[in-house]
Amino acid sequence: MSADPGLAVRALSVTFGRNHLLRGIDFDVAEGETLVLFGPSGVGKTVLLRAIAGLEPAARGEVRVAGRDVSMRGPEARGIGMAFQNFALYPHMSARDNIASPLRARGVSRAEIERRVGAVADLLRIGHVLGHAPKELSNGQKQRTALARALVGEPRVLLLDDPLRNVDAKLRYEMRLEFPRLLRTAGAATLYVTQDYREAMALGDRVAILLDGRIAQTAPPETVYEHPDSVAVARLFGDPPINLLPCRPTESTGGVQVAAAGLRLTLPAAQHAIGRDCLLGLRPEAIAVHAAALPGAAPAQLNATTPLHERLVVLLRAGGEEVVASVLGEVPVPGSAVWISADPAQATLFDAGSGARIAAPAPVREAA
Amino acid sequence: MARIDGTSAFLARGLRTLALAVIVLFFLFPILWIVLMSFQTNEQILRIPPSLLFDPTIVNYRALISGKLVTAAGQLDLPFMRNLGNSVLLSSVSVLLSLVLGVPAAYAFARFRFRLGENIAFTLLSFRFAPPLLVLLPLSLYFQDLGLANTYTGLVWVYQLICLPLILWIVRGYFEDASPDIEYAYRVDGHSWWRAFTRIAIPLAGPGIAAAGLLAFIFAWNNFVFALILASADKQPVTVGALAFVTASGIQYGQIAAAIVLSILPTLALALYAQRWLVEGLSLGAVKG
Amino acid sequence: MSDIAHPATSAARVHAAGPRAARLLPYLLSLPALLVCIGILVPFGTAAWYSLQRYNLAMPFMRGFVGFDTYLDFLGDPDFWNTVEVSAIYTAATVILELLLGLAIALLLRERSPLNNAISVALLLPLMTAPAIAALMWKLMTNPGFGVLSWLVSRFGLADFKWASDPHTAMLTVVLVDIWVYTPFIMILLLAGLRSLPTQPFEAARLDGVPARFVFFRITLPMLMPYIVTATLFRLLDSIQQFDIVYAMTQGGPGDSLMVFQVRAYLEFFQYTNVGRSAALMMILWALTYALSNVFVKQWLRLRERTHGAY
Numbered sequence: 001m002s003a004d005p006g007l008a009v010r011a012l013s014v015t016f017g018r019n020h021l022l023r024g025i026d027f028d029v030a031e032g033e034t035l036v037l038f039g040p041s042g043v044g045k046t047v048l049l050r051a052i053a054g055l056e057p058a059a060r061g062e063v064r065v066a067g068r069d070v071s072m073r074g075p076e077a078r079g080i081g082m083a084f085q086n087f088a089l090y091p092h093m094s095a096r097d098n099i100a101s102p103l104r105a106r107g108v109s110r111a112e113i114e115r116r117v118g119a120v121a122d123l124l125r126i127g128h129v130l131g132h133a134p135k136e137l138s139n140g141q142k143q144r145t146a147l148a149r150a151l152v153g154e155p156r157v158l159l160l161d162d163p164l165r166n167v168d169a170k171l172r173y174e175m176r177l178e179f180p181r182l183l184r185t186a187g188a189a190t191l192y193v194t195q196d197y198r199e200a201m202a203l204g205d206r207v208a209i210l211l212d213g214r215i216a217q218t219a220p221p222e223t224v225y226e227h228p229d230s231v232a233v234a235r236l237f238g239d240p241p242i243n244l245l246p247c248r249p250t251e252s253t254g255g256v257q258v259a260a261a262g263l264r265l266t267l268p269a270a271q272h273a274i275g276r277d278c279l280l281g282l283r284p285e286a287i288a289v290h291a292a293a294l295p296g297a298a299p300a301q302l303n304a305t306t307p308l309h310e311r312l313v314v315l316l317r318a319g320g321e322e323v324v325a326s327v328l329g330e331v332p333v334p335g336s337a338v339w340i341s342a343d344p345a346q347a348t349l350f351d352a353g354s355g356a357r358i359a360a361p362a363p364v365r366e367a368a
Numbered sequence: 369m370a371r372i373d374g375t376s377a378f379l380a381r382g383l384r385t386l387a388l389a390v391i392v393l394f395f396l397f398p399i400l401w402i403v404l405m406s407f408q409t410n411e412q413i414l415r416i417p418p419s420l421l422f423d424p425t426i427v428n429y430r431a432l433i434s435g436k437l438v439t440a441a442g443q444l445d446l447p448f449m450r451n452l453g454n455s456v457l458l459s460s461v462s463v464l465l466s467l468v469l470g471v472p473a474a475y476a477f478a479r480f481r482f483r484l485g486e487n488i489a490f491t492l493l494s495f496r497f498a499p500p501l502l503v504l505l506p507l508s509l510y511f512q513d514l515g516l517a518n519t520y521t522g523l524v525w526v527y528q529l530i531c532l533p534l535i536l537w538i539v540r541g542y543f544e545d546a547s548p549d550i551e552y553a554y555r556v557d558g559h560s561w562w563r564a565f566t567r568i569a570i571p572l573a574g575p576g577i578a579a580a581g582l583l584a585f586i587f588a589w590n591n592f593v594f595a596l597i598l599a600s601a602d603k604q605p606v607t608v609g610a611l612a613f614v615t616a617s618g619i620q621y622g623q624i625a626a627a628i629v630l631s632i633l634p635t636l637a638l639a640l641y642a643q644r645w646l647v648e649g650l651s652l653g654a655v656k657g
Numbered sequence: 658m659s660d661i662a663h664p665a666t667s668a669a670r671v672h673a674a675g676p677r678a679a680r681l682l683p684y685l686l687s688l689p690a691l692l693v694c695i696g697i698l699v700p701f702g703t704a705a706w707y708s709l710q711r712y713n714l715a716m717p718f719m720r721g722f723v724g725f726d727t728y729l730d731f732l733g734d735p736d737f738w739n740t741v742e743v744s745a746i747y748t749a750a751t752v753i754l755e756l757l758l759g760l761a762i763a764l765l766l767r768e769r770s771p772l773n774n775a776i777s778v779a780l781l782l783p784l785m786t787a788p789a790i791a792a793l794m795w796k797l798m799t800n801p802g803f804g805v806l807s808w809l810v811s812r813f814g815l816a817d818f819k820w821a822s823d824p825h826t827a828m829l830t831v832v833l834v835d836i837w838v839y840t841p842f843i844m845i846l847l848l849a850g851l852r853s854l855p856t857q858p859f860e861a862a863r864l865d866g867v868p869a870r871f872v873f874f875r876i877t878l879p880m881l882m883p884y885i886v887t888a889t890l891f892r893l894l895d896s897i898q899q900f901d902i903v904y905a906m907t908q909g910g911p912g913d914s915l916m917v918f919q920v921r922a923y924l925e926f927f928q929y930t931n932v933g934r935s936a937a938l939m940m941i942l943w944a945l946t947y948a949l950s951n952v953f954v955k956q957w958l959r960l961r962e963r964t965h966g967a968y
Contacts, residue, residue, distance in 0.1 A: 050552070053552070053556050054555075055552045055555065074555070074560075074561070075555040075556050076555050076557070076558045076559055076561075077558075078556075080556055081556070082553065082556045084549045084552070084553055086547065086549055088547065088549040088550045088552065088553040089553075090553075090554065090568060091550075091572065092571050092572070101554065101557040101559070102558050105557050105558030105559045105563075106558055146553075149553070149557070153557070384765060387761075387765060388765055388766075388776060391762055391765070391776075391780075392776060392779065394837070395779070395780050395782070395783050395837065395840075395841065396779060396782065398783075398791075398794050398795065398798060398837065399782060399783075399786070399794075401798060401805055405797065413803050414802060414803045415803075469689030469690075470690070472686040472687075472689075473686055473687045473688075473689050473690040475686060476682070476683040476684075476686035476687045477687065477690075480682070480683035484683075484684060484687065484691070485683060485687055488687055488690045488691055488694055491694045491697070491698070492690065492693070494947065494950070495694075495697045495701075497894040497898075497946050497947075497950050498697075498701070498943050498946060499898045499919055499922075499939055499942045499943055499946065500898070500919075501919050501923060501926075501935075501939055502700075502701060502704050502936075502939040502940070502942070502943050503700045503701060504700075505700075505704060505707075505922070505926050505932070505935055505936065505939065506700040506701075506703035506704050506707065506936075507700050509703075509932075510700065510703075525696075528693055528696070529693065529696065529697065532690065532693045536690060561682065586785055589787065590785075590786070590787035590788065590789075590790075591787075592787060592788065592789035592900075592901040592905070593900050593904075593919075596904075597923075606787075606790070607787045607789045607790060607901075608789075610789070610790055610793055611789060614793060621797065621800075621803065624793070624797065625797065628790055628797075631787065631790050632785075632786045632790055635785045635786070635787070636782050636785050636786070639781050639782065639784075639785040640781075640782075643781060646781065647781070647845055647849070650842070650845055650846070
């Protein structure tokens with residue numbers, strides 16, 4: 001059927017003494033695809049990258065690059081390009097020599113090295129600083145040099161360890177726009193580590209959420225955002241964080257009815273949620289704030305507002321619960337009485353005990 | 369500081385300057401005096417009171433370098449240049465060997481966690497302070513049996529007891545301070561372990577290796593007891609040779625002074641040339657070791 | 658812990674370590690260090706074994722196992738107790754004086770200025786001088802005929818001051834040489850310590866008008882303690898084993914006045930060819946240094962923890 005995936009990881013585990021940091025990790029990344037590895041700090045994202053690169057002696061399991069099992073090979077023989085979070089540039093070499101390093105390792109001819117380093121430097125717009133030593137480069141230039149070094153060998157697998165972590169906000173924004181083009185050009189199976197969900201949304205074809213040593217969910221970023229598999233994933237992915245309101249669904253025509261924070265929503269959730277303790281997950285964007293009463297809206301107290309990017313984050317109190325909304329446009333001044341409403345299509349129901357999402361019944365196919 | 373009025377501040381400054389002057393005098397005068405003495409003839413040396421004003425002469429150095437001393441009593445052979453040569457040979461070969469053996473081991477201790485490494489590190493630490501004679505006395509008997517007594521090979525081997533632990537401790541600290549990511553990046557680029565070690569790890573630990581090598585050279589040069597026990601006259605370094613020289617030609621004070629100057633000149637010159645590395649190595653060796 | 662050496666389990670394959678050679682790497686690399694350890698441990702074991710024997714090179718036929726008899730004989734041997742006393746005086750005098758002097762110099766040179774830096778570099782020179790050679794230098798300086806120090810003390814009415822040739826002043830002379838050589842070591846360590854101290858406590862104390870003496874005893878000294886302990890440890894262990902200076906100056910004399918541990922052990926071996934006694938002396942000295950270093954390392958770690966907080 002289809003060709004081997006660019007990167008396949010099977011049953012990968014890393015154990016330090018009694019600490020099982022990673023347990024049985026499985027995933028594939030297709031060629032040309034970007035899989036974002038997302039998780040809280042300390043969860044083992046970097047360790048997972050190092051294990052794939054062959055740098056983690058404590059790793060067990062299988063790593064396949066373009067169908068070849070490279071598990072028994074050293075890092076130099078895996079055909080992987082990697083950019084480190086702290087750049088890891090060679091301080092005693094110029095930017096040019098840093099970038100040329102993977103080509104030199106393969107014995108590429110001098111002229112060819114010159115050509116390919118020049119090309120990748122042009123792509124990343126660092127051609128004018130190739131003669132500089134790393135300590136003479138700005139953070140942004142260091143970061144681009146590190147990327148150029150990872151890309152120049154045209155690896156089948158590209159591992160990017162939070163490459164935008166150590167650059168300033170402006171540059172991070174620019175690079176977030178630039179990355180999709182870069183990664184498309186590279187055409188590698190890319191594993192991209194980040195802790196920033198916006199980066200994950202912007203760059204990932206799919207997102208894998210790493211939690212407690214396991215991958216909790218793998219899906220396109222919109223799916224993870226809109227339909228997180230668990231409360232933990234929902235909490236982790238998104239900023240400002242999701243509203244999780246305790247509720248107990250009751251029976252209703254066309255699904256279940258949920259009452260929380262003064263809101264009444266009808267959800268197409270599974271019948272077995274009825275009568276159980278649940279959490280209603282509402283993204284801040286799913287909540288609308290109104291200055292005047294509307295049918296179906298619940299009264300609320302507007303406590304504070306704070307701008308976040310192009311939106312306004314609004315802290316509210318409704319029905320005895322703290323509620324966070326994120327809106328476009330104006331809202332009344334803090335202290336005002338307001339009304340809120342929520343879009344049931346954007347609501348998710350979780351089991352309060354297990355934290356698992358209570359799946360909506362599969363959407364009925366339109367009759368042909 | 370508490371508030372102090374002008375007079376006592378002036379007094380404090382004066383006292384501080386005086387204290388520093390006394391300290392500098394105490395620590396530098398002996399060297400200065402020996403240097404001056406080495407440029408005097410015996411007659412000038414024996415003058416009382418000692419004088420700072422004299423006609424300098426290089427007769428002492430000439431005698432040492434030519435190896436022949438003509439006195440009223442006849443001609444005397446001075447093997448001192450041979451001692452100097454032995455010191456150069458023993459110290460440099462020992463340090464080179466120690467670097468070749470010790471730098472990879474220091475790297476292994478710093479980069480890999482393995483039980484044997486901890487045991488070796490612990491043994492070396494606990495024996496860093498053991499009395500040298502404890503090891504040397506049985507060795508002097510073994511050396512007779514092994515045919516290593518009074519050979520350069522044997523001496524260089526024993527000198528590893530001075531140089532290797534020093535290099536291991538100091539260089540290990542430098543390897544530990546360097547981020548392993550830089551080496552990892554080089555490995556992922558497609559370079560072998562050995563190239564990552566020689567092209568990345570060693571250059572980055574360069575200052576530490578230089579400091580450790582320098583200190584090891586000085587300690588090897590200054591060592592006395594190893595050669596005293598294991599070497600006879602033709603293999604002895606300057607430290608033992610100078611003492612033998614004093615015993616042999618007890619009254620040739622000018623030559624003795626010149627021999628002392630030649631013995632300490634290399635280490636002092638090295639110390640002045642590389643003082644920053646030296647201080648770093650000393651502090652690191654002490655604080656980390 | 659030592660996962661590198663871990664064998665591959667049947668269920669999963671080791672992959673990152675790659676070929677088996679890569680897993681043996683740390684062992685291969687540390688082989689030389691291992692050899693040095695063996696080079697130390699074998700003669701150490703031999704010395705321990707010798708110390709339990711009656712073993713005199715001049716009387717090989719008398720050789721035999723005597724257990725701890727040699728050690729027990731020391732208890733009633735005034736020569737042995739003389740060695741203990743001389744070593745203790747030498748160690749106490751050098752360590753205390755060097756510590757005080759080294760601390761004083763470090764405090765004087767604390768400010769970073771070109772002059773202070775130049776002085777601290779100049780003070781390196783005695784430390785770089787071989788201790789045996791330093792002893793010869795001081796031997797020349799204290800020569801009764803032309804020695805500049807002999808001349809100096811004679812100007813103060815001490816015409817008959819014999820320095821190392823007199824049992825009463827021999828100790829003073831070698832202690833002086835030791836101070837000359839090793840005080841700079843303490844100075845360097847404490848200066849590095851002083852200059853690395855955080856400045857905020859001192860600025861706060863100055864703003865509050867805390868008296869200088871209080872600042873020194875309540876802030877400077879406690880914060881400097883890890884460095885002082887380290888420097889003391891190094892000097893203590895070196896001093897108790899001093900050989901070069903004493904041997905080059907007087908070979909333990911005059912009489913038995915400078916017969917420190919290692920010099921006595923050396924003479925027992927080479928002069929009296931008494932291997933057993935010599936080895937027993939060294940074992941006692943080793944036990945002493947081992948105990949001292951353990952006590953001090955623990956103390957050092959505790960102090961460091963207190964000074965640097967929880968981490």
